[in-house]
Amino acid sequence: MNFKSKLKNILSAALAVSTLLSGFTPITTYAAQVNEYVDPADIWVSANGRTNELDFNATITQETSWCTVCNKDTIMLTYRTPEYTKSGTTALNRGVKFSDGTMVDGKTKGNLDSGRPNQDASYSTYHWTKSICQTCGTINSVDGKDAYGFSRNVYGLNSCDHNFFLDFDNTTYTPYNENYHTTVLKAGRYCQFCKGTKARASEKRESHNFTETVDGQIGNNRFFISEKCDDCGYSTSEYVTAKSVVSSYYGNADNKSHTVTVSDLSDSGVHTSIRYGTSAGKCNLTSAPNYTDAGYYPVYYEISYKYQGETMTENGVSYVWLLEDKKDDNNGGTVIVLPEKHEHDYRYLETVAPSCDNLGYERWQCDGCGNL
Ligand SMILES: [Zn+2]
Ligand SMILES: [Zn+2]
Ligand SMILES: [Zn+2]
Ligand SMILES: [Zn+2]
Ligand SMILES: [Zn+2]
Incomplete structure (x- = not known):
């Protein structure tokens, strides 16, 4: 209305x-x-x-x-x-x-x-x-x-x-509920001086004529989905989480191969794919690289999230950190030196420029553990 x-x-x-x-x-x-x-x-x-x-x-x-x-x-x-x-x-x-x-x-x-x-x-x-x-x-x-x-x-x-x-001949639409609006078709004649109207109106309930827009908001790890009825103006919106976490691995070099682990926390409907690489900007491996020898290996990744045709990309780096397997003769045990608990030391990573559906943001990552 x-x-x-x-x-x-x-x-x-x-x-x-x-x-x-x-x-x-x-x-x-x-x-x-x-x-x-x-x-x-x-x-x-x-x-x-x-x-x-x-x-x-x-x-x-x-x-x-x-x-x-x-x-x-x-x-x-x-x-x-x-x-x-x-x-x-x-x-x-x-x-x-x-x-x-x-x-x-x-x-x-x-x-x-x-x-x-x-x-x-x-x-x-x-x-x-x-x-x-x-x-x-x-x-x-x-x-x-x-x-x-x-x-x-x-x-x-x-x-x-x-x-x-x-x-x-007038048609008006009034929102009824989340699914329907009321359509009133009113047709007839009116006095052009007083606007007095002789009309017949018919009323029916029709489904909203929704137009959906999906905006990727990578800085918030979500898609913003809004639906608006073109006829009555009724609108709804919701967020869909698009988040995968690539966790670093810390441990001893134990002659077994180790790599980063991925947990996908995205809502259903979000299709996630990840590419890995050993240097930034060159993510073309479909599986994460494995490491066996002691060392500190950055694993760069590029996650693409897709929801109903809208795609957004997240770049980051995690680490595989394998420590020398030191045998201590005194107790014969294995000492695993995990990185000590630390204050995250966030370093500037990149700035994502604002675009039509994104405000733009900066990404920072901890130099010590790779936490984003
Ligand atoms: Zn007069
Ligand atoms: Zn009149
Ligand atoms: Zn409607
Ligand atoms: Zn890519
Ligand atoms: Zn940290």
Whole structure:
């Protein structure tokens, strides 16, 4: 319901402004904003007092008409609001002409049969009209001094001329839940003056029309997946973890071969592949190199994570550290000297430049143990 609710906000903001300033001066500003068609019944504002309510829901235009007070053509602010009655037929059929219930004779009172549109009343194909001369300020001066409405803050009923009805065809979408939205197809005709609408609406529940985007965020070891319905705007998002840890090996040179170990902590759906190399930037081995002789061997790796067509790459280095197998004659035991516990000494590794789907970040690695 994007369009409608936005319009409602504009309207209520404008109404708030116009209620603060007494009278009816600034009304042209919001009349100008309501340039797109909206059925007034769908955005009806209740107000205290019949005339106020008609004012709030009016379509307001500036028109040139003959003012009987100024005795010339003047600009008139003209207010038109659809008539909604419980019976669906105009009160004018029963002789009621004015919004205060006054009959065509200008003396007796009748029943307006008014109600709230979309609740207990429907559009009668008549509209309520009032005008204000912008030169002398007289209300309904067009009708002449003898008319009941002259210089009185009331609306009079007029037929919505069928020559000025416009066709329309509107579809609105409102989110219903995570799976569905409500589609309202509304088609019909409306009076171009008061926007009173004769329409048929059909409503159905349809699945969201999701467009999915997947962004790799390697600095956070995750993919960010967002889905947005192109119709109603409903959106969801989630993170999918993409993380593999390549652990270093520390131990004695024991005539057996040793290498780094990999644990994949990625969520399901993430496809991970790793290439290894003995120097940075040259990762072309499909399995990690093995070492037997004592030494300190860096194992460079390049991990590629793939999720629904989006791929991101992580580079790093771990170590195989094999120590001389020292036999101690005193106790005949094997002493394994593991690297002592240490404060990680992080060294700058690389900067990943920002791209369209990544903010960019720096990578640091501990010089002692290879911890990233
Ligand atoms: Zn005038
Ligand atoms: Zn009308
Ligand atoms: Zn939707
Ligand atoms: Zn590669
Ligand atoms: Zn460390």
